[in-house]
Amino acid sequence: MNPIESLIKDLADQHGRKRESLLPVMQGVVQQEKFLSEYSMVEIAREMDIPAAEVFGTATFYSFLETKPAGKYIIRVCRTITCAMKGKNQLLFAIQDMLKIKTGETTPDKRFTLLETNCLGWCHKAPAMLINDEVYTEVTPEKAREILTGYMKDI
Amino acid sequence: MTDYKIHLLICGGTGCKSSESDEIKKSLKYWIDEANLKEEAQVVLTGCFGFCEKGPIVKVLPDNTFYVEVKPSDAEEIVKEHLLKGRPVQRLLYKDPHTNQQISDSKGMDFYKKQMRIALRNCGFINPESIHEYISRDGYMALGKCLTELTPEETIKEVKDSGLRGRGGGGFPTGLKWEITRNSEADQKYVVCNADEGDPGAFMDRSILEGDPHSVIEAMAICGYCIGADKGLVYIRAEYPLAIERLTTALRHAREYGLLGNDILGTGFNFEIDIRLGAGAFVCGEETALIHSMEGLRGEPTFKPPFPSVAGYLGKPTNVNNVETFANIPVIINKGAAWFSEIGTEKSKGTKVFALAGKINNVGLIEVPMGTTLREVIYDIGGGIKDGKEFKSVQTGGPSGGCLTKDFLDTPIDYDNLLAAGSMMGSGGMIVMDEDDCMVSIAKFYLEFTLEESCGKCSPCRIGNKRLHEILEKITKGYGEEKDIERLKLLSNVIKDTSLCGLGQSSPNPVLSTIANFEDEYLAHVQEQRCPSGQCKALLKYEIIEDLCTGCTLCFRNCPVGAITGERRQPHYIDQSLCIKCGACYEKCKFNAIKLS
Ligand SMILES: Cc1cc2nc3c(=O)[nH]c(=O)nc-3n(C[C@H](O)[C@H](O)[C@H](O)COP(=O)(O)O)c2cc1C
Ligand code: SF4
Ligand code: SF4
Ligand code: SF4
Ligand code: FES
Ligand code: FES
Numbered sequence: 001m002n003p004i005e006s007l008i009k010d011l012a013d014q015h016g017r018k019r020e021s022l023l024p025v026m027q028g029v030v031q032q033e034k035f036l037s038e039y040s041m042v043e044i045a046r047e048m049d050i051p052a053a054e055v056f057g058t059a060t061f062y063s064f065l066e067t068k069p070a071g072k073y074i075i076r077v078c079r080t081i082t083c084a085m086k087g088k089n090q091l092l093f094a095i096q097d098m099l100k101i102k103t104g105e106t107t108p109d110k111r112f113t114l115l116e117t118n119c120l121g122w123c124h125k126a127p128a129m130l131i132n133d134e135v136y137t138e139v140t141p142e143k144a145r146e147i148l149t150g151y152m153k154d155i
Numbered sequence: 156m157t158d159y160k161i162h163l164l165i166c167g168g169t170g171c172k173s174s175e176s177d178e179i180k181k182s183l184k185y186w187i188d189e190a191n192l193k194e195e196a197q198v199v200l201t202g203c204f205g206f207c208e209k210g211p212i213v214k215v216l217p218d219n220t221f222y223v224e225v226k227p228s229d230a231e232e233i234v235k236e237h238l239l240k241g242r243p244v245q246r247l248l249y250k251d252p253h254t255n256q257q258i259s260d261s262k263g264m265d266f267y268k269k270q271m272r273i274a275l276r277n278c279g280f281i282n283p284e285s286i287h288e289y290i291s292r293d294g295y296m297a298l299g300k301c302l303t304e305l306t307p308e309e310t311i312k313e314v315k316d317s318g319l320r321g322r323g324g325g326g327f328p329t330g331l332k333w334e335i336t337r338n339s340e341a342d343q344k345y346v347v348c349n350a351d352e353g354d355p356g357a358f359m360d361r362s363i364l365e366g367d368p369h370s371v372i373e374a375m376a377i378c379g380y381c382i383g384a385d386k387g388l389v390y391i392r393a394e395y396p397l398a399i400e401r402l403t404t405a406l407r408h409a410r411e412y413g414l415l416g417n418d419i420l421g422t423g424f425n426f427e428i429d430i431r432l433g434a435g436a437f438v439c440g441e442e443t444a445l446i447h448s449m450e451g452l453r454g455e456p457t458f459k460p461p462f463p464s465v466a467g468y469l470g471k472p473t474n475v476n477n478v479e480t481f482a483n484i485p486v487i488i489n490k491g492a493a494w495f496s497e498i499g500t501e502k503s504k505g506t507k508v509f510a511l512a513g514k515i516n517n518v519g520l521i522e523v524p525m526g527t528t529l530r531e532v533i534y535d536i537g538g539g540i541k542d543g544k545e546f547k548s549v550q551t552g553g554p555s556g557g558c559l560t561k562d563f564l565d566t567p568i569d570y571d572n573l574l575a576a577g578s579m580m581g582s583g584g585m586i587v588m589d590e591d592d593c594m595v596s597i598a599k600f601y602l603e604f605t606l607e608e609s610c611g612k613c614s615p616c617r618i619g620n621k622r623l624h625e626i627l628e629k630i631t632k633g634y635g636e637e638k639d640i641e642r643l644k645l646l647s648n649v650i651k652d653t654s655l656c657g658l659g660q661s662s663p664n665p666v667l668s669t670i671a672n673f674e675d676e677y678l679a680h681v682q683e684q685r686c687p688s689g690q691c692k693a694l695l696k697y698e699i700i701e702d703l704c705t706g707c708t709l710c711f712r713n714c715p716v717g718a719i720t721g722e723r724r725q726p727h728y729i730d731q732s733l734c735i736k737c738g739a740c741y742e743k744c745k746f747n748a749i750k751l752s
Pocket of ligand 5: 079080081082118120121123126128355
């Protein structure tokens with residue numbers, strides 16, 4: 001069994017193989033692999049005995065279930081109203097400039113993916129961003145550069 | 156909180172945590188050890204105090220001293236001066252913005268004076284990771300009372316009599332919903348807590364789950380007892396890592412204490428709670444979509460009826476309530492329906508938590524009795540508008556709500572008044588706007604949000620909102636015509652009438668309410684191609700102020716389209732018919748001779 005197959009099998013053992021376990025299983029794969037490849041979706045379909053088209057249809061509905069390869073660190077910058085009022089654009093430019101990628105892209109070394117997302121619920125501390133499971137608030141361009149430098153050092 | 160004489164409460168809410176509350180805790184502990192106060196003083200990391208604007212916050216009990224913007228390096232002084240010598244550290248106290256006086260007791264702060272905390276009763280008072288502290292503040296007493304003294308019917312009657320209405324937006328009477336679910340016959344039923352909070356500007360539910368997770372667990376168990384369910388599910392958005400962590404810990408503790416699981420408190424009642432994570436789709440906050448998402452399907456809403464109370468998760472009767480709704484339940488059971496129904500207005504009982512954000516001095520979380528006016532919320536509690544600017548509007552109800560003007564400042568806030576004013580209670584986000592905000596752009600902003608989050612199942616919402624957005628785009632770009640305002644209204648009403656779910660049905664509200672309340676701004680855009688607040692870049696006019704222009708020719712050389720003319724050392728001019736509003740001249744001029752109007 002290859003690593004993806006066994007990961008999916010473990011997840012299915014843990015959560016069950018009923019339809020209502022599909023999201024937890026897909027979320028488990030994304031946590032490990034950062035995205036759902038076509039291969040993993042087919043594998044999930046086989047393991048859980050759900051039509052592959054259904055797996056694909058469900059996965060593509062949710063913005064946190066990436067179906068494109070993503071970097072080790074997924075940066076999600078809030079683009080919603082209060083963050084936009086408080087300088088989200090400058091923040092985004094600073095990150096784009098530093099990583100040399102546009103929104104939606106991944107750095108060539110597969111370390112960072114830059115995405116925009118809707119309100120993160122930190123509007124009182126806008127602008128806000130999420131890097132994987134870490135929340136950063138009141139992020140000025142300088143602060144963003146500092147934070148990213150920290151991540152860059154981390155292998 | 157028994158043995159210690161002094162308690163230092165540090166806010167461990169996300170807002171403050173990201174600004175070093177862990178570090179502050181460490182250094183306070185260090186200096187307390189140094190000062191040999193280990194036996195007397197305790198440091199506790201609590202949930203959000205609501206005053207996030209001035210975080211990180213440290214509160215000292217019993218004297219209620221409230222320190223703001225504390226840094227780890229301040230710990231030494233707090234311990235040596237305050238704890239040892241009894242002299243509060245003046246420079247860390249909160250200063251009243253009006254009187255400029257320092258206030259040491261948090262009860263004296265305007266921010267807290269008008270508040271009444273029911274749902275947030277424990278947030279900022281207890282360590283959310285300690286079940287002991289929850290229990291010491293009457294935690295799980297309500298569950299005990301229901302299981303041992305009240306029948307499910309009696310409990311439901313209490314909730315009904317309290318007048319509590321759903322805090323997730325719709326305002327449906329909670330007791331009635333429980334009764335309907337109870338009366339739906341089935342072999343299995345479910346209690347679902349909706350923690351998918353996604354409205355822009357809303358963060359009440361996150362704070363409750365981060366600051367007081369047990370209150371929600373207790374209430375879900377009570378609900379399970381009432382409707383006859385032994386299984387609960389919390390659907391929480393993945394964007395809330397700290398809330399997920401705190402809830403997971405709380406569930407573990409509750410199980411260890413026998414407050415969840417089989418035969419709770421020896422009464423034969425079984426109840427278990429699982430967590431389900433959202434995956435970044437706003438529409439999953441809608442209850443039918445939420446249920447489909449938990450079933451492993453695309454999170455698309457379906458037509459109601461059947462309501463979840465009749466056929467919900469896996470086709471079984473399911474009671475869906477919001478986090479804040481649940482957080483009210485234990486207090487209602489403990490203090491009684493009569494007590495609760497004294498608070499608030501005729502048809503909206505109790506309190507409401509609001510999240511203040513935008514151009515307001517004290518951003519953060521507040522809880523006020525229903526019937527408090529917007530003026531009290533914005534000026535007394537919120538401390539007024541930032542930088543002394545003029546209040547223009549407050550947006551309530553998120554993308555389903557509307558923008559209220561000055562005229563509504565004295566309207567008591569409750570479900571019905573907000574609806575009558577063309578907005579909505581929604582989940583409780585309030586975004587305050589000042590004179591610099593363009594209301595057409597704001598409406599466009601909310602539509603962008605809706606467009607992205609529409610699930611696309613029905614065409615009025617999927618296509619109609621797209622068209623609305625295009626018209627607004629056209630207006631903000633300066634190509635609008637007067638007929639467009641009528642078009643917006645007509646299309647909005649069609650979308651409202653024909654969309655399948657609440658998202659589509661309410662999505663044109665920001666457009667309609669801004670047209671109703673700020674028609675002059677729309678007219679300025681379409682008649683004069685002018686944006687009164689100077690936000691719509693495309694409508695700005697760049698002009699050279701003759702008196703200030705030195706004729707340095709810098710702008711002339713930088714204009715990409717040759718719109719500027721003038722002789723060296725003579726004032727220059729901009730030909731408006733050629734100018735493409737790129738702003739290059741404005742940025743280059745060293746003499747501030749170019750103005751925007
Ligand atoms: C588009 C849309 C989004 C919603 N989002 C939420 C939400 O994030 N949280 C919530 O509690 N209710 C939300 N609701 C309301 C729920 O459908 C449901 O009415 C509510 O959870 C019921 O709980 P309550 O009676 O305690 O308010 C949303 C409704 C719609 C139409
Ligand atoms: S109104 Fe919008 S969100 Fe609701 S079902 Fe229709 S397309 Fe989906
Ligand atoms: S750059 Fe300023 S000062 Fe120089 S010519 Fe232009 S407007 Fe006049
Ligand atoms: S705004 Fe741009 S196009 Fe217009 S006058 Fe200035 S430089 Fe020229
Ligand atoms: S608008 Fe950005 S966190 Fe809410
Ligand atoms: S997060 Fe600390 S006061 Fe709100």
